[in-house]
Amino acid sequence: MRLRTLLGDHPGTAALKNGSIKSDLVAFDFVDYSPTNKGFKPMVREGAFDVSEMAIVTYLMAKSFGKPMVLLPNVVVARFQHEYALYNAKFGTLIPCDLNNRRVGIRSFTTTTGAWLRGILANDYRVDLSSIHWVTFEEAHVAEFRDTTARAPAGKQIIDMLLEGELDAVLGEKVEHPGLKPLFPDAASEENVWFARHGVLPINHMAVVRRSLSEKNPEIVREVHRLLVESAKTSPAAPRFSTDEMHRSLELIIQYTAQQGLIPRAFDVDELFDDVTRIS
Incomplete structure (x- = not known):
């Protein structure tokens, strides 16, 4: 067959x-x-x-x-997911618990990396996900899902919006740029701690x-x-x-x-x- x-x-x-x-x-x-x-x-x-x-x-x-x-x-x-979260250090230092009420970009709200990171932020860092202004760039793969997030303006790119200060942080991205810093400062150490806690x-x-x-x-x-x-x-x-x-x-x-x-x-x-x- x-x-x-x-x-x-x-x-x-x-x-x-x-x-x-x-x-x-x-x-x-x-x-x-x-x-x-x-x-x-x-x-x-x-x-x-x-x-x-x-x-x-x-x-x-x-x-x-x-x-x-x-x-x-x-x-x-x-x-592990911790290194797939970035912020723009030009606008000040951010750590996970600073995300409440911020503008956070993600390719689609339904990505698996995004779901893992939001789960980590909510359950291990007490981030209030409902307070965040989510900005997305693509629709869900599943057509029936009702996406209530804000859609980025047409033609806008997620990293460009972060660099321009239109977003405070992004999830699901890993790029090398001198102005962008990891939201988890020592991702490897954070991952080890998280694995010790969850065994996952x-x-x-x-x-x-x-x-x-x-x-x-x-x-x-x-x-x-x-x-x-x-x-x-x-x-x-x-x-x-x-x-x-x-x-x-x-x-x-x-x-x-x-x-x-x-x-x-x-x-x-x-x-x-x-x-x-x-x-x-």
């Missing part, structure tokens, strides 16, 4: 994409989106692929609206399949999962999660996503999978 597939170029996907990992059951027709997240919208809105990389918050939101996708227990991208490596992207594929061809879905596992094993840089570690990370991002009103309720982790893909 040939599967139309969206997978970015990551350490854990390289062997599958270059053909080093093969299967007698399936072949992959890889589609090219740059960056890969540009393909999430057609997957959510049109079911454009049989197999797709997917931001975990996009998947949670898609599930809340009944989109016909099923999560696979394969982590594609995972990272934040998941950004996982893999999903069309629900109909899982219902009609479960052996194909199991083979896709196996191939992704085998591909990840070939790279020491690929994310590695035990079942318990994956469960903890998913549980926390579900909590954050529900707190922020991106989904109407907190799912149980088991609900994200079906009988073919469920982790045990």
